[in-house]
Amino acid sequence: MSDFKLTANAAFGIESLVSFELKKLGFSDVSVDNGRVNFSGGPEEIVKANLWLRCSDRVLIRMGEFKALDFEELFQGTLAIEWENIIPLNGKIHVTGKSVKSKLFSVPDCQAIVKKAIVESMKRKYNQEWFEETGPVYKIEISILNDIASLTIDTSGAGLHKRGYRLQQGEAPLKETLAAAMVNLSRWRPERPFADPFCGSGTIAIEAAMLAKNIAPGLKRSFVSEEWTMIPQNLWIKCREEAQDLIVNREVEIYASDHDKKVFDYALENAKVAGVADSILFEKKPLSEFSSRKKYGCIVTNPPYGERMTMDSSLKDLYREIGRVFSNLDSWSYFIITSFEEFEKYFGKKADKNRKLYNGKIKSYFYQYLGALPERKRSDRTDET
Numbered sequence: 001m002s003d004f005k006l007t008a009n010a011a012f013g014i015e016s017l018v019s020f021e022l023k024k025l026g027f028s029d030v031s032v033d034n035g036r037v038n039f040s041g042g043p044e045e046i047v048k049a050n051l052w053l054r055c056s057d058r059v060l061i062r063m064g065e066f067k068a069l070d071f072e073e074l075f076q077g078t079l080a081i082e083w084e085n086i087i088p089l090n091g092k093i094h095v096t097g098k099s100v101k102s103k104l105f106s107v108p109d110c111q112a113i114v115k116k117a118i119v120e121s122m123k124r125k126y127n128q129e130w131f132e133e134t135g136p137v138y139k140i141e142i143s144i145l146n147d148i149a150s151l152t153i154d155t156s157g158a159g160l161h162k163r164g165y166r167l168q169q170g171e172a173p174l175k176e177t178l179a180a181a182m183v184n185l186s187r188w189r190p191e192r193p194f195a196d197p198f199c200g201s202g203t204i205a206i207e208a209a210m211l212a213k214n215i216a217p218g219l220k221r222s223f224v225s226e227e228w229t230m231i232p233q234n235l236w237i238k239c240r241e242e243a244q245d246l247i248v249n250r251e252v253e254i255y256a257s258d259h260d261k262k263v264f265d266y267a268l269e270n271a272k273v274a275g276v277a278d279s280i281l282f283e284k285k286p287l288s289e290f291s292s293r294k295k296y297g298c299i300v301t302n303p304p305y306g307e308r309m310t311m312d313s314s315l316k317d318l319y320r321e322i323g324r325v326f327s328n329l330d331s332w333s334y335f336i337i338t339s340f341e342e343f344e345k346y347f348g349k350k351a352d353k354n355r356k357l358y359n360g361k362i363k364s365y366f367y368q369y370l371g372a373l374p375e376r377k378r379s380d381r382t383d384e385t
Helices: 015-022 045-051 071-078 107-124 176-185 203-211 232-246 261-274 312-327 345-347 375-380
Strands: 002-008 030-033 036-041 058-067 092-100 137-144 148-154 194-196 254-258 280-284 298-301 332-337 353-359 362-369
Touching: 002 045, 002 137, 015 030, 015 036, 015 058, 015 176, 045 058, 045 092, 045 148, 045 298, 058 071, 071 107, 071 148, 071 298, 092 148, 107 137, 137 280, 176 203, 176 332, 176 353, 194 203, 203 254, 203 298, 280 312, 312 345, 332 345, 345 375
Parallel strands: 092 137, 194 254, 194 298, 254 280, 298 332
Antiparallel strands: 002 036, 002 058, 030 036, 058 148, 137 148, 332 362, 353 362
């Protein structure tokens, strides 16, 4: 089967990380756009991208793009696409949509037109007027921006942040994909100590452990395209077996702590499900008790902020305490995400780098304090992606 035009969606600010992941996986024609990274590949690339991408939200097939000023243009543009080569006779066609700054602004009408055109394309191959739609799901999105219609098919199903390990979570959880991006941006290597003193349900520490052990993030979940006839079941089995064989059994020092007993229990249970409980030392203790004599450690953390703390004075006091505690960690690096724009003022130190990231719809800032790196590892040091 010939290659498809594919897209890995990504939150704004981490597209370059997804691009790096795709290139590392050996994919071709990788190019970056706002909120997405485009590449190409066949069924095997679809499987590998879903299994291995840590920072992407989902993997899509780009079916077509054309100008649509009225419903007739939308219908004809959709009809011209060979949907029948992907969707089987009993495929369930589910159309979603969105429209921004376009003449075709009624999303329900656009969805209905697109589905009608897809059904007409199916008639070309199957020579029948009605389809049961009792088989595998094909989620198609019609997106119209500035009168340009784009049509995609989702290969992932549930978002790629749903790894399958987070059975429990506390308030304001951090998406697994964003947690993985933060770990990647931190310059951390498995030879160095790693810590999250506000571990909550353990997402950041778990993502660090999975990265260190080279565990494919999608290994323990299913994908909507597993039911598709165009991707053989033995291909999924083969790629999962290969991913299992690539898991590395290595010693790592990862510390996760929190003062909240409830979320602490969540974190431990989630780590067990993820298969990394033996790689993380969980401790129930407040920030004031966090310390280490080790050198060249790395902290990546998501402390309470804004939406998670309603009292402004408490928030400022917390950030002052974080600054005091972290200042005692000689040679350590700290990476802190928060939506509080005065964080540096109360932390007591200006960040070496500051990157805008989105935690869901919350605009946040990733403050990066770059400590020393071990001398023997300086050859491995790379600039931030």
